[in-house]
Amino acid sequence: MDVAFLANLLLVVDSGSMAEAARRIGVTPAAVAQQVQALERELGVELLVRSGRTVMPTEAGHRVIERARGLVREFSELKAFALEGEAAGELRIGTITTALLSLVPDVLSGFAASFPHANVLIRAGTSMELYEALQRGDVDVAVCLHPAFTLPKAYDWHLLREEPIVVLAPSRLAAHAPHDLLAREPFIRYDRSLGGGKQADQYLRAAKIVPHELFELNSLMAIAMMVDRGLGVSLVPDIVSPLTTHLNVAKLPLPVQTEPRRFGVLWNRASPRGRLIRGFLACADAVLEGERKGPGAVAT
Known part of the structure; x- marks a missing residue:
């Protein structure tokens, strides 16, 4: 068979x-x-x-x-x-879309150079979908948001980024107060079924702001492009992606401190692909260290 x-x-x-x-x-x-x-x-x-x-x-x-x-x-x-003793094998990576369009390509570039004989399979999904795929054994690592619950002891977690929630606005509105923009301008909402969207919604409720909602989208890249086109403002995690570096947008910090969105790598401690997973983590840390030593310009 x-x-x-x-x-x-x-x-x-x-x-x-x-x-x-x-x-x-x-x-x-x-x-x-x-x-x-x-x-x-x-x-x-x-x-x-x-x-x-x-x-x-x-x-x-x-x-x-x-x-x-x-x-x-x-x-x-x-x-x-x-x-396991060879720098080969197969690594199945599950990743949230924003990581796939930002950090993951640079990590895979380093990984491919370090493990040229390894076969990499990639699938995208929401954090919960990826956690369930990890439980079923369908992926070896998940690049995802930290689950809202306590992880079982069988799993390990490695933080990659903390992304504060910011108001995303057209550059011409950069001098305006963030709360005024959220209350006055057309609002492009980040999907409330996703972690960052839930955080944004909780902030709006706590601040007693009822926005004039225009769209609700599950793509941070699409939201950034719509803000660039002047369609409205948004409340989103401050992502870092080369795809949005040239957009004409401003990121305004919130006047009230809120929890950042945290994403990282999740995997099973007993995975037989331990060597490849450790290699992937090392490549991710190398990319992040390079960013910290770089020019310091943060993309939206």
Whole structure:
């Protein structure tokens, strides 16, 4: 039995369709269907049934999938153990989008130079999605916000950045009071289902500010671009990204101190990919140290 076929079966189930699973691994839906059919012939049971445009596991499929997750994870760990003494293997990184568009590319540049034979797989998601993926063993490290709950002892955390919440405004409004801007100007809200968006919403409530809401978005990059175009102001974490360095925006500190948004790296202490994870952390620290020694200009 091909373990890769089992892994792709799990991807079909988790994504809800063969087409989406095929897109993620870069093959045709027909190829994925053939793999599933090969598993069904070998096991002698039907694993999936179609329900509209999606697929769902049969009763037998549920039983197979429950065992398959462990088998796929154990096989992946076996490969990692075999390669632990080598600067090779596979590192599966989950990351929030803002980190992927800011810090992570520089970290991966250093990582690729230090571990040229390592294979890196990257997936983006929200912090909670990445934490759950780490628990399932789908990723080895998560670049995410620190969870709002106490971490189990099996996990370790390495802080990368603390980002204060600031008012983002067009440069022409830089001399205005932050609270006045939030109360007066059209407001572009950061998604309240995300950590930084929740912090911003809590601040507005505590300050008794009811903004004139224009949009609500889950992309800090898109928000910065809209502020640059003069569409309004926003209340967001002070991110550092080369993609927004040339935008014509001002970042105004809040008059009332608030908790910053903290993001870092989360991983399982017992991971068999310990050497690669330590290498990734070292590369991240090197990038941050280079930033501290750099010109000091902070991008929005």
